Amino acid sequence: MVNTYPSDTSANPAIVAQSAVRRLPRWIVWTLCLAYVLPGFMGRTPWKAADMEAFGFMFNLAQPFGSDNVSWLKPTLLGQTDSGAALLPYWLGAWAIQLAPKGLPIDTAAQLPFIALLGLTLAATWYAVYALARTPAAQPVSFAFGGEAKPADYARAIADGGLLALLACLGLARLSHEATPALAQLSFSALLFFALANLARKRMTSLFCAALAIIGLALSGAPALAMILGAGGAIVIALDTGQPQSLRVRKVDVAWVLIFCLASAAITSGLDLWRWRVASSHLFEIQAMARLLLWFTWPAWPLALWTLWRWRNQLKSISANPHLSLPLWFMGVGIATTWMSGLSDRALLISLPALATLAAFALPTLKRSVSAFIDWFTLLFFSVGALIIWTVWLSMQTGFPAQPAINVARLAPGFVLQFSLTAFILASLATLAWAGLVRWRAGRHRSALWKSMVLPASGAILCWLLVMTLWLSLLDFGRSYAPLVNKVRSMMGATDCVHYYGLTKAQGAAFQFHGNLKLLPVTTRAQSTVSNTSQCAWLIVDTQALAAFTQEVDASAWTQHATVRRPSDNNEDIVLFRALSISITAKP
Structure with missing residues (x-):
């Protein structure tokens, strides 16, 4: 049997003394994490556009207007469902709004679960790196007369480095502080990464976390990603031959992970949550993809490449080196997803914990x-x-x-x-x-x-x-949409409803939340069966939809009152119309 243990110095570049793995004080780690997580969530309203749109779904679930029926399995905003088919992030935000104490702003309450999700991402990454660094193939070379780093101390130092590498990634900052399904996908993928890394040592905890992560990913708009990461990651761990027999993953545990994947597929099929979004037009934009990778994953990517170079001998038997194979799998899936989804930076988020893990294993080899x-x-x-x-x-x-x-x-x-x-x-x-x-x-x-x-x-x-x-x-x-909404609202006077045409979901959510308005779709020519009447005295139309508005709506019932521009955006104007006559047919 070929020896793949750390004593094989030709394959293992990690030569680390005990003095090099001294403990980073925990209060420093906690301070850095809190200083990163809390700013960006506190003291602001939801921003344009994905942040506001996601909040709109949560707001409608938690505080529906009037007596409209609300479906928690098919949440809608302006009568439209989420194009990403996410459910769980909106449930979490809506539950937080409903359970929030009086006096806490609604938008702040909706962000609380996402603060926890970002914290979970950081914690899961640290413990995943720690578990991978404890594997025999990742341990440093044993010295002839002792003095090499102790396994637990070495793993803790590598895990600290991995967490710091994740916090340093430029692409993590903004997107991880938006209460959107992208943050939920990042958190659950990091939790799955943790579960698979610890599957051999902490069976029950890992299986529970794997089930939670796979179901969470599937209900956060990424059922295919849950299947690929879960099944592929389980196979990667099952092929590990570098562990002693007593520490290898049991076949029954791998089977359980595969069962979780099948269960999530069944659930998402039953809820009609499968969405295939392959943007083939972007597949050959190599330069754009390279630019995105260069800045979004900085400074982890140079260190990750250095890891692959310095540990290249272990790549020859990659199945025996889960500290390389598992993060490579997660990173590869994240990059491939980004490539096929139109170079979406939100899709690239899920690769950052794995990339930071690879970067951490460069630290013992740096000159x-x-x-x-x-x-x-x-x-x-x-x-x-x-x-x-x-x-x-x-x-x-x-x-x-x-x-x-x-x-x-x-x-x-x-x-x-x-x-x-x-x-x-x-x-x-x-x-x-x-x-x-x-x-x-x-x-x-x-x-x-x-x-x-x-x-x-x-x-x-x-x-x-x-x-x-x-x-x-x-x-x-x-x-924020607040300045735009406040301008429009000041022109409308005392009213609690408004008709709309051509608004985006984010704009609609902003008028509902900031303007405290009930939004009703305007009657189109195809829908009109009687004389033109309106329930509300005002109509708002996005300028980009004006051409279609004049064709589909009888404009003779309305007179243009004003055009309001979003102060910091030259491409987003709202046209405000006033009804010439109002017939109240229903209570708004």
Whole structure:
């Protein structure tokens, strides 16, 4: 039998002493995670457009207007179902709204489950990396006279590095802070990654998590992804020959995972949730795909490539090396899904935990010069980014320097920045912490595996926190529908309903939530059987639908009142019409 254990130094590049795996204080890990998770969810309204659309489904489920029938199995918004066929994310948001205490804003309540989902993503990634690093093939080379890293300490250091690599990924920040099905898919795929990585050691916990993850993925708009990741991942783990016989995955456990996949397929078929969305027109856009991968997965992708190069001898017997094969499977599926779904960055989200895992296994093999380059590049990149954020904020507050404030006024006309002491204090503390971290990293300290990822992760968190404090009111003004809705609402006076034509689901949700309006579709020529009447005095139409509106609706019953532009968007206008005569046929 061929020996695939770490003593085979020709295949294992990890040469790690016990001194290099010292513990990263847990309070630092918790602080970094909280500083990343909470900003971006708190203090803002749902943004354009996927965020607002998802909230609209939750809002309609939790607080339906009037006596309209609401189907929890077929949630609708403006009479349309979700094109992604997701259910569970909307259920979670709606339940949170219904259970929220009085006084808590509805949009904040809807975000609470998604805060938990992002936290679950980070935790699942850490424990998955830890489990994979504990496998014999991933362990460092044993020294002739002892002193090599202990298995548990080594695995913990690698897991810390994997978590930091995930936090550092540029593409994770915005999309992981939107209450959309994409975040649910990321969370459940990370949970499945954790379950498969731990299947040999923690059978019952892993099987429970695998069932939850597969069903959760299927009900979050990704039933095919649940089948592929679940079945393929189970087979990858089952083929592992690098483990001692006592630690190998049992065939019955693999069978259970496959049963979960079949059960999820049956459930989604019964609920009619299968959707095939292959964008063949984008399959040959190689450059666009490369650009997306380069920035979205930075800085994990260079380290992941380095891992594949340094561990290339183990790739020859990849089935015996689950610390490489399992993340490669999840990463490959995520990239392939992105490619076939029209280069969707939301689809690429699910590859980030696996990519961060591969990046973590590069840390034991990095040369000191490479580590120093990462540190200095990161230091310059994020320090300059933080300086720009502070400069723009100072310009908006004081008018000096003048040009940033002029640019903001041009891009967001009508925006007035108000000083927030809380935001200023949080941003100042984060900046001081960054300065202290840079000073610590520049000092002489014992090497640790996770040190090379501390600055990238902390820098990404710093810039994210600064943007979500100092720039939050500006971003909320620019990306929220509230300014547009408030303008239209002020022109309509006292009314509780409005007709609509050609609105997107996100626009409709915004008028329902921000405007507190009941939206009724306008009667078209094909639907009209009597003289033109209207239940509401006002009609709103998206400008992009005006041509179709004049053809399908009898415009003689309406007179144009105003055209309202979304302040920060030149391509989104709402035309407001007033009814010439109103016949109340039903109570709005």
